[in-house]
Amino acid sequence: MVPVTWYLLLAAVLFAIGTAGALTRRNGITIFLSIELMLNSVNLTLVAYSRLLEDRTGQIVVFFVLAVAAAEAAVGLALFIAVYRHRRTIDLNRINLLRW
Amino acid sequence: MLETAVFLVFALLAVASALVVVLHRNPVYSTMSLVVTLVAIAALFVMLGAPFVASLQVLIYTGAIVVLFLFVVMLLNIGREEASQRGLPQKVTAGLGALAFFAFLATAYVRLYWGAPQAPLTEDFVSMRALALELFTDYLLTFELVGLLLLVAVIAATVLAAKPKHAPEPSGDGSEEVA
Numbered sequence: 001m002v003p004v005t006w007y008l009l010l011a012a013v014l015f016a017i018g019t020a021g022a023l024t025r026r027n028g029i030t031i032f033l034s035i036e037l038m039l040n041s042v043n044l045t046l047v048a049y050s051r052l053l054e055d056r057t058g059q060i061v062v063f064f065v066l067a068v069a070a071a072e073a074a075v076g077l078a079l080f081i082a083v084y085r086h087r088r089t090i091d092l093n094r095i096n097l098l099r100w
Numbered sequence: 101m102l103e104t105a106v107f108l109v110f111a112l113l114a115v116a117s118a119l120v121v122v123l124h125r126n127p128v129y130s131t132m133s134l135v136v137t138l139v140a141i142a143a144l145f146v147m148l149g150a151p152f153v154a155s156l157q158v159l160i161y162t163g164a165i166v167v168l169f170l171f172v173v174m175l176l177n178i179g180r181e182e183a184s185q186r187g188l189p190q191k192v193t194a195g196l197g198a199l200a201f202f203a204f205l206a207t208a209y210v211r212l213y214w215g216a217p218q219a220p221l222t223e224d225f226v227s228m229r230a231l232a233l234e235l236f237t238d239y240l241l242t243f244e245l246v247g248l249l250l251l252v253a254v255i256a257a258t259v260l261a262a263k264p265k266h267a268p269e270p271s272g273d274g275s276e277e278v279a
Contacts, residue, residue, distance in 0.1 A: 002107045008209045010111045016202035021122030023194035029127045051148045067246040071253030073165045077172045078260035084176050
């Protein structure tokens with residue numbers, strides 16, 4: 001039987017990859033994809049804990065995370081479309097009106 | 101033994117495709133690579149005794165969310181990202197930060213759970229009936245609230261993506277998402 005610790009470590013690796021991507025990329029879509037990756041690694045952590053603790057609550061939380069991720073993707077992508085309509089780019093280095 | 105092999109295959113697949121998601125300059129390739137990551141993680145969900153979560157992952161994530169991403173990538177016609185000139189210190193810092201976070205998590209996991217006793221999967225734990233019972237009794241309110249959240253998100257997305265009022269064509273009811 002594969003120890004649950006391996007799953008947790010794999011989720012940590014994926015989360016770290018997603019963090020690095022979200023911090024370094026400048027294309028809005030790719031940053032969004034990195035955030036989805038981080039969300040999914042958290043889902044993996046939740047399911048692994050649900051297995052470790054023999055408690056189904058972790059899996060139920062994953063449903064809610066999925067739903068919130070769907071809402072986030074819909075609103076975020078609509079925002080990108082709205083920004084693109086004004087600026088003709090979603091390069092985050094050029095969308096810097098609110099940056100200091 | 102076989103289980104370990106299957107785990108390693110899907111874990112390596114997930115990590116490799118996650119690296120492609122983050123590193124590839126073409127967002128279409130990144131998005132398709134995310135599909136591979138999500139399916140690999142769904143396989144791991146099955147191995148952890150959560151087959152329903154795995155099927156939801158494949159249906160909702162790869163079937164709906166990633167398709168939405170692909171639509172937007174193609175709608176906005178985003179090309180390859182140009183190589184950045186001044187990004188190296190930022191990349192190194194981000195990489196080190198991510199590595200430090202991973203080291204923190206890994207130390208905690210290994211110290212807390214390495215060699216922890218692990219009960220074999222029972223039929224009751226895997227059963228969808230028990231899961232549904234718990235979801236629709238203890239978590240019913242949360243479930244309804246999440247439904248409301250999705251409705252609000254759909255309305256927000258249509259309003260945000262609808263054509264502005266001063267556009268040449270009449271704006272309509274906002275159901276048209278195309279720019």
